[in-house]
Amino acid sequence: MRVKLQPLQLSDAENLYEFFQKLPASENGKNNRAHGLSHEDFTKWVQHEIDSAHGKNIKPGRVPGTTFVLYIDDTPVGVSNLRHYLNENLQQDGGHIGTHILPEYRGRGYGNIITLETLKKAKEMGINPVLIFNRDDNVPAWRTSEKLGGMLI
């Protein structure tokens, strides 16, 4: 199994359009803002995400963050967001990392993989400690956090 966690790139926009349309718009506090966009607006959104990763054009109340796509054997299966630092809102809800796996690929261990790979990116960026929020009833997310050594606070 080949695992690759790649920052969203403009060159991938065309190939990833359908993927982002299949990813639900909102679940357990994880939003997919690309859901429902036209092709043209999707490309603009991808550029916005790339800007955010470079700390450019950050809207008031938001912080820079990187959007990653998880590829398993070259197939996109999930998305993660890594916020580069926390503001007051993210400290109360949101935290550093959000993860989202396509419904058809859930329950195969990819939630564990995307979280681990995103934690490696956080480490490379010097983000420590990492704050992750899991809702009480989100069992897969809880299990992943526990498995990867998360400390409940």
Ligand SMILES: CC(C)(COP(=O)(O)OP(=O)(O)OC[C@H]1O[C@@H](n2cnc3c(N)ncnc32)[C@H](O)[C@@H]1OP(=O)(O)O)[C@@H](O)C(=O)NCCC(=O)NCCS
């Ligand atoms: C949370 C989410 C990313 C998990 O993805 P996934 O690919 O299904 O996760 P995994 O297959 O790696 O499973 C993670 C753990 O949960 C367990 N699990 C998976 N589905 C489960 C279920 N329906 N009930 C109970 N446990 C479950 C797995 O066994 C695994 O635990 P283990 O490693 O101890 O065996 C995915 O469900 C998702 O995208 N949910 C919507 C968005 C979301 O909630 N994101 C997290 C908050 S930001």
